[in-house]
Amino acid sequence: MTILPPYLKKGDTIGLVAPAGYMPEEKFQTCIKTLHDWGFDTELGKTPGHQFHYFAGNDKERTKDLQRMLDNKKIKAILCVRGGYGVGRIIEKLDFSKFMQHPKWLIGFSDITVLHNHIFSKCNVATLHAPMAAAFNDDGFKNEYVKSLYDALTGVKANYATPSHPFNHKGSASGILVGGNLALLSHLVGTSSDIKTRNKILFVEDTGEYIYNVDRMMCQLKRSGKLDGLKGLVVGRFSDMNDTTIPFGQTVEEVIRDIVKEYKYPVCFDFPVGHQDENYALKVGAKYTLNVKASGVTLSES
Amino acid sequence: MDRKNFLQSTIPLLATTGAFVKDQTRDLESKKFPPYLKPGATIGITCPSGHLKMEEALPCINKMEAWGFKVVPGRTIGIRDFTFAGTDEERARELQQMIDDDGIDTIMLGRGGYGAVRIIDKIDFSKFIKKPKWIIGFSDATVLHLHLNCKLGIPSIHSKMCNSFPEDESTETPEQADSIDSIRRCLLGEKMVYTAPTLQQNRIGISKGRLVGGNLSIIQMLCGSRSQIRTDDTILFIEDVGEYLYKLDGMMWNLLRSGKLNRLKGLIIGAFRIKEDDPGEEFGKSMYEIVMEKVGKFNYPVCFDFPVGHVLVNYGLKCGMMHRLEVKQDSAQLFSLQ
Numbered sequence: 001m002t003i004l005p006p007y008l009k010k011g012d013t014i015g016l017v018a019p020a021g022y023m024p025e026e027k028f029q030t031c032i033k034t035l036h037d038w039g040f041d042t043e044l045g046k047t048p049g050h051q052f053h054y055f056a057g058n059d060k061e062r063t064k065d066l067q068r069m070l071d072n073k074k075i076k077a078i079l080c081v082r083g084g085y086g087v088g089r090i091i092e093k094l095d096f097s098k099f100m101q102h103p104k105w106l107i108g109f110s111d112i113t114v115l116h117n118h119i120f121s122k123c124n125v126a127t128l129h130a131p132m133a134a135a136f137n138d139d140g141f142k143n144e145y146v147k148s149l150y151d152a153l154t155g156v157k158a159n160y161a162t163p164s165h166p167f168n169h170k171g172s173a174s175g176i177l178v179g180g181n182l183a184l185l186s187h188l189v190g191t192s193s194d195i196k197t198r199n200k201i202l203f204v205e206d207t208g209e210y211i212y213n214v215d216r217m218m219c220q221l222k223r224s225g226k227l228d229g230l231k232g233l234v235v236g237r238f239s240d241m242n243d244t245t246i247p248f249g250q251t252v253e254e255v256i257r258d259i260v261k262e263y264k265y266p267v268c269f270d271f272p273v274g275h276q277d278e279n280y281a282l283k284v285g286a287k288y289t290l291n292v293k294a295s296g297v298t299l300s301e302s
Numbered sequence: 303m304d305r306k307n308f309l310q311s312t313i314p315l316l317a318t319t320g321a322f323v324k325d326q327t328r329d330l331e332s333k334k335f336p337p338y339l340k341p342g343a344t345i346g347i348t349c350p351s352g353h354l355k356m357e358e359a360l361p362c363i364n365k366m367e368a369w370g371f372k373v374v375p376g377r378t379i380g381i382r383d384f385t386f387a388g389t390d391e392e393r394a395r396e397l398q399q400m401i402d403d404d405g406i407d408t409i410m411l412g413r414g415g416y417g418a419v420r421i422i423d424k425i426d427f428s429k430f431i432k433k434p435k436w437i438i439g440f441s442d443a444t445v446l447h448l449h450l451n452c453k454l455g456i457p458s459i460h461s462k463m464c465n466s467f468p469e470d471e472s473t474e475t476p477e478q479a480d481s482i483d484s485i486r487r488c489l490l491g492e493k494m495v496y497t498a499p500t501l502q503q504n505r506i507g508i509s510k511g512r513l514v515g516g517n518l519s520i521i522q523m524l525c526g527s528r529s530q531i532r533t534d535d536t537i538l539f540i541e542d543v544g545e546y547l548y549k550l551d552g553m554m555w556n557l558l559r560s561g562k563l564n565r566l567k568g569l570i571i572g573a574f575r576i577k578e579d580d581p582g583e584e585f586g587k588s589m590y591e592i593v594m595e596k597v598g599k600f601n602y603p604v605c606f607d608f609p610v611g612h613v614l615v616n617y618g619l620k621c622g623m624m625h626r627l628e629v630k631q632d633s634a635q636l637f638s639l640q
Contacts, residue, residue, distance in 0.1 A: 021583075053586025054548065054579070085548040088555045187552050189526035190560030212385065212416040216523050219419045224526025246353075249384025 002176060002285035003125045005077075005103040007155035010039035012076040015069035016133075018047040018056030020111040021084020025049040028081045028133035034141040035079075038150050045069060048081045048133075055086050063090040070099040077153060081133035083110030088184075091115070091193060096123050105153060108132050110207075110275065113180030116284040118193035120178060126285035128152055129180055129203075135279065145272065145279050152281040159300040160280050162271050164293070167257040171266035174289045174302055175231035177282060179203035186217040189224055198229040201290050203282065205236030205274035211248040211255060214238060218259045232290040233260060233267040234299065237274030266292040271299070335457055335623075335640070336434040338491030339407055341370035346406040347464060348376040348396045349387030351442040352415020354465055356380045359412060362467040366410070369486045376400065379412055379464075386417050394421040401430045408489060413465045414441030419520075422449055422529060431456065436489060439463045441543075441612065444516030447621050449529035451514050457622030460516055460539075460610070461485045477615045484618040494638040496617055498570075498608040503590040504629050507603030510639070511567030513625045515539035522553045525560060534565045537627050537636075539619065541572030541611030547585040550574065551592050558596045568627040569597060569604045570636065573611030603629040608636070 008014075014035055016028065028048055035042050045065040047056040056062060069078045091114055100123050106115055107128040116127045130149045131140075140146055152158065178195050179185070182204045188194045206214060221227050238252040250258075253269055260267055268290065272278035282288075287302040339345075345366055347359060356379050363373045376396045378387040387393055400406050422445055431454055437446055438459040450456045462482060468474050474482075487494065514531060515521070518540040524530045531538075542550065557563050574589050587595070590606060597604060605627065609615045624639040 053584050055586070085552065088552055088559075092559065186523060186525075187556045189556075190530070190562075191556060192559065194526075216416065216419060220523045220525070220527060223419070223423065223524075223528065224530075226526070244385060246385045249386075 002120070003103055004283070004286060005105045005125060008040065008076050008105070008153045011041060013041040013043050013074055014077045014079055015043045015045060015072070015075040016048050016079050016081055017045040017066050017069055018050070018081050019062050019066045019090065019115070020056065020080070020086035021054060021082050022051040022056045023048055023082040023133065027137065030141055031079070031081065031133035031136040034136050034146070043075060054084070056082070059090050059093070062086060063093045066090070067094055070094065070096065073102055075104060077105040077107060079132070080106070080108030080112045083108060083112055083132065085111055087111050087114040088187065091118050099123065100125065107149065109279070110181050111184065113184035114188065114193060116180050117178070117185070117188055117195045120285045121193060121195050124285070126283050128281055129273070129284050130281035131279050135277070140277060143277060145277060148281040152283060157301040158281070159298065160272070162268070162297045164296050165269035167253055167267070167269045168292050168297065169263070169265065169267040170292050170294065171232070172289065172291045173201060173232040173266050174287065175199055175201045177201045177203065177286060177288045178284055179234070180205070180284065182206040182214065182217050183209065186220050189220065197226045199231055201232040201234060201288055202226070202230050203234035203236055203271065203273060205238065207239045207275035208242065209238070210242045210244060211250065211252055212244060214241070214252050215248070215255045218256055222259055227260060227263065230263070230265050232265050234271045234273070234290065235267065235269045236271050237276055237278065239275045266290050268292045268297045271297070334431070334434050336436045339371065339489045342372065343407040344372040344374055344405060345408045345410050346374045346376060346400040346403070347379060347410045347412055348400050349378040349412035350393050350397050350421060350446070351387065351411070351417035352385055352413045353382040353387040354379055354412040359464045361469050362410070362464040365467055365482065374406060385415060387412065390420050390424070393417065394424040397421065398425055401425065401427070406435065408436045408438065411437070411439030411443050411463050413463055414439065414443060416442055418442050418445035419523070422446070427454055438485065440616065441517050442520065444520035445524065445529060447516050448514070448521065448524055448531050451622040452532040453529055455622070457620055459485065459488050459618055460621050461488065461618035462616050466616070475614065477609070481609065481615045481617045488618040488620055494620070496609065496636040498605050498634040500632055500634055501606050503594070503606050504634055505604035506629050506631060507568070507601065508626070508628045509537065509567040509603055510624065510626045511535050511537045513537050513539065513619060513621055513623060515570070515621070516541070518542040518550070518553050519545065522556050525556065531562060533562045535567055537568040537570060537625055538566050539570035539572055539608065539610060541574065543575040543612035544577050546577045547579060547587065547589065547592065550576065550589065551585070551587070554592060554596045563597055563600065566600065566602050568602045570608045570610070570627065571604070571606045572608045573613040575612055603627050605629050605634045605636070
């Protein structure tokens, strides 16, 4: 079984880091305030607000900041304020030995998928695929998706429901949940951070991709054997998709429907996880039950 | 970027089938080489990826006929299923038929785009392995190259396709014309000599190995699949188009972290038509820095700005065949040895 880090109590400290793209200070103030309102202390790393070209600091600075948070026993969870691009550049430089002695929740999504997959496959520790700092802005901190992060951190077991979709494959399955951003999953194939998907429930989401590229990446997962032995598949949101001048001729949902049509396991489409407000916290590495019925879909922690 | 010095004169060598110099070093895994062509040979054209109009194929057809070959245009030219040259079934069927047809000596692909990965597993290569023929193309055709070179051990030709032959030859630069003519020379079995610009970013060295590579996005997306690239003891070449620097960086990390850059004999960087960073999202490293950062700890020669890729001057390369890469202080050249 995967190791679940201890849940947080009031007064526990959450460390904030930016291991990938740069985020200006004003963009994470609401997040910090909300974490305080939730009863947690925060410790701001050196990278949030710091800038080195595109990145929140150079590779050394980002590595050092995240490493410090991983090693500091006082920090009970690490929230990555932003994704973007950059975790893949530093992942091999991180030392998880202290983290494994006292695991803590690591929070984020998008580029943070690299950390989720790496930590799951190398350390067998669960992480939190969940909203980051920008999601708290513009009253986002009031919505159920940001609140689902609070629930996840404090040990309330998730029980998410979403409407039925015409492409769903009905059925029920239990298994360890893995997944994240499709482009990153594709970039990790063949590396030491790659995940084994056999007997797992896989979830995928993406943003800003061309439809043909989603097709290509799903073909990659399929041809590299990552879709055969699943217990279930959760297709999240694919937002802001681009199309080529000559239209691809299918929506992303149709592309995925065709690629997985031969599989018998339950598949659900349009699950609220991805690069938009509707983005539930999911524990990568924890056990969930996926129930896909004609009347609707539930994904609940076992 | 200035791309002046390219192919120097090649020494015509009338190679006939099987007249290769067998390399004494760790030999190609190739089981069998496709025979080089003789004048009068038949070239079939098929489109396994994006759709192509017949008028777009004509300059290429005319050119190949002028070279003395017979050309058989496939039915996938001119048909269209959205972005594709027909449905997956139609494209797979025609590629299969051209692979199996004894009357077709070589297959020229119509166009890249997207679609080869959708049909590659539908193709039965059992006859092809016994009687291989040259398959010619690039970009999305990298799916075929890698499947052929790395999975089946059969060489193929990475070069311009039908849609990159100019309609009006008078507008061609000499280098462009020469790179189109290089397809003919590859097919006839000439030993090729390619010249890249001499750049201070290059890493000096001389080495010998089988040439593999193609479009970096495709190489990356085949990772983990049965068609994935195998780079040990090879000279790897990569090119790409329309990607952001950060995407290039991510793909290079994937190659490095999956062990595909450790045991190269050499690295050739073709044209990378990089998409400009969005304002405020400047990546801060050049393409040269991104590459050297990944391969800095290795010792093999590295040659930048090699004339291959989505550019006018895109030379035909015999993938899967032995080559010698010579990167020196004052020159950078690649020689085909077979």
